[in-house]
Amino acid sequence: MLAQNRIAFKEWGAVCAALGQGRQSVLVRKGGIHEGQQGFRVDHREFWLFSTRFHQGAEQLQPEFSDLLQAPIAIEPASEKIMLALYAVVEKVAEIKDPSVLSRLDSLQVLNQETIQQRFEYKNPGLFVLLVRAYQLSQPFEVESETRYAGCRSWVELSQEYSTSNLTPILTDEQFAQQQQALEQIIT
Template sequence: MQSQNRIAFKEWGAVCAALEQGTQSVIVRKGGIHEGEAGFRVEHDEFWMFPTRFHQGAEQLQPGKSSLLNHPLAQEPASGKLNLALYSVVEAVLELKDPSQLTFLQKLQVLNEETIQQRFEYKNPGLFVLLVRIFRLEHPFEVDQESRYAGCHSWVELSQYFDTINLKPVLNPEQFLEAQQAFQEIVARSQ
């Protein structure tokens, strides 16, 4: 793990809450409208999670998961601020091109089938699924929101580097092994 990092990844606050709770260990990404012709690419293998609220709603989550919207990571922070509490290390990446594989994602993440299907079909059919190991800070870093962070793009370069030395894993090794095995089942079915 890097000792410091300034790269952040924008994701719905509800998904960040699920990652922090350990109920999700994947990130499902299509990419925003500002990703360019090539679309989303996994440009970094370690990054801070940048919780967003844009386009996020209970109707996009699986039944019984709307309480994630009440989690602090899913709430709007103090005016002009952003809390960096989660750090991700990418362990594996899968690019799904077959829509029949989408049903296998349901047990790995909190978005509902319709939302996953919409993401899959946006522009060119396909989705990236990132298996991530999530770490958290006991006391988040408070960062000023800057206008350059706005917009529909996945990656943000923060104004400064933040230390990763006090991070604690969300899942213990046995729990993460279970997440890896579930991810590998999807990989095996997609080949």
């Protein structure tokens, strides 16, 4: 793991909450408007999770996960600050081109089938699934929001590097290995 990092990955607050609670270990990504012709790429294997609320709503989640919208990381902050509490390390990247695989992802993530299907079909059919090992800071911190962080993009470069010391894994090694095995069974 890097000792410091300034790269952040923008993701819905509810998904960040799910990662932070150990209810999810994958990120399902199509890409943002600003990703260009090439679409989404895994440019970084480690990153801070940058919680967003734009386009997010209970109607995009599996019903049993709507409570995630009330988690502190998923709620719009009162100030113009961004809370950094979670860090992720990408352990595997899979590109899904077969739509029959989509329903089997339900057990690994919190988005509902309609949302996953819409992402899959947007522009060119397909999705990226990133298996990530999530870590939490013992004491979350806030960074100032900047206009350059705005917009539909996956990656942002923070104005400074932040230490990754004091991180603890959300899932035990055994729990994470089970998630990894479950993803392998789905995508093979």
